[in-house]
Amino acid sequence: MSSHHDTVRDQFSRQAIPFSTAPSMRDDKALQLLIDAAATNAADTVLDVACGPGLVACAFAKVARQVTGIDLTPAMIDRAQALANERQLGNVGFQVGDVLPLPYPDTTFSLVVSRFAFHHFPNPAAVLAEMRRVCRPGGRVAVADLMASPDPKKAAAFHRMEMLRDPSHARALTLEELRTLFARAGLRPPTETFWRMEVDVEGLLERSFPAAGNLEVIRQMYVDSVADDALGLATRRENGRVRITYANVILCA
Numbered sequence: 001m002s003s004h005h006d007t008v009r010d011q012f013s014r015q016a017i018p019f020s021t022a023p024s025m026r027d028d029k030a031l032q033l034l035i036d037a038a039a040t041n042a043a044d045t046v047l048d049v050a051c052g053p054g055l056v057a058c059a060f061a062k063v064a065r066q067v068t069g070i071d072l073t074p075a076m077i078d079r080a081q082a083l084a085n086e087r088q089l090g091n092v093g094f095q096v097g098d099v100l101p102l103p104y105p106d107t108t109f110s111l112v113v114s115r116f117a118f119h120h121f122p123n124p125a126a127v128l129a130e131m132r133r134v135c136r137p138g139g140r141v142a143v144a145d146l147m148a149s150p151d152p153k154k155a156a157a158f159h160r161m162e163m164l165r166d167p168s169h170a171r172a173l174t175l176e177e178l179r180t181l182f183a184r185a186g187l188r189p190p191t192e193t194f195w196r197m198e199v200d201v202e203g204l205l206e207r208s209f210p211a212a213g214n215l216e217v218i219r220q221m222y223v224d225s226v227a228d229d230a231l232g233l234a235t236r237r238e239n240g241r242v243r244i245t246y247a248n249v250i251l252c253a
């Protein structure tokens with residue numbers, strides 16, 4: 001197993017509970033936006049790639065015929081299974097596994113989705129190729145993720161901070177890079193749905209597990225960026241709290 005996989009499992013075992021309860025991750029409107037952007041229907045068989053605690057898979061299970069979620073981190077799959085049980089969903093199943101390669105035959109699913117995971121993949125192009133492979137002809141492939149700033153300086157500063165905050169990050173892609181991934185995977189030009197996610201920095205830091213000593217450095221990077229938006233996150237103070245905005249996109253082909 002690669003050391004990146006170890007880092008992912010380590011980070012997301014710790015993050016499993018705080019991530020699954022974070023308001024920004026549970027937000028029903030954001031989940032509905034993804035369901036709509038992917039034109040989800042009652043006949044769909046859905047794969048949720050790097051499903052984490054099953055929030056996406058369980059939301060799709062209310063609309064689609066059958067949903068499968070796969071994730072590398074057993075603690076996340078435990079949360080996902082618990083959520084499905086709590087909601088009494090009989091049409092969703094989860095498995096622990098790597099997304100590269102996806103352990104499913106060609107053309108298994110009618111809809112293959114992935115949310116907030118591409119920035120954790122060292123080889124996102126290979127994962128998208130796998131998503132396409134397991135999607136049946138005429139199906140849809142949808143990727144939702146945050147976008148790195150189109151300003152290379154801000155994107156680089158954000159990357160430096162994110163690598164400290166969550167070492168399981170690989171790299172957030174710009175919108176252009178995400179579009180290029182779709183083109184290179186041989187997918188049609190995707191529809192693009194944009195949305196913003198407002199996040200309280202202290203809440204985010206509570207569910208982050210950086211190396212010892214880095215927490216203060218990270219907090220200071222956020223605070224400093226109030227003055228110059230160095231991270232490209234529109235950092236600001238609101239009622240004494242430091243807040244940021246992630247610019248997100250859903251690409252669906």
Ligand SMILES: C[S@@+](CC[C@H](N)C(=O)[O-])C[C@H]1O[C@@H](n2cnc3c(N)ncnc32)[C@H](O)[C@@H]1O
Nearest residue numbers: 012050051052071072073098099115116117120
């Ligand atoms: C930020 S979470 C997103 C969870 C979920 N998609 C959501 O939006 O609620 C990223 C997830 O990617 C998973 N992950 C990262 N690399 C993976 C890989 N190579 N194979 C499977 N899962 C992976 C992690 O375990 C983690 O649960």
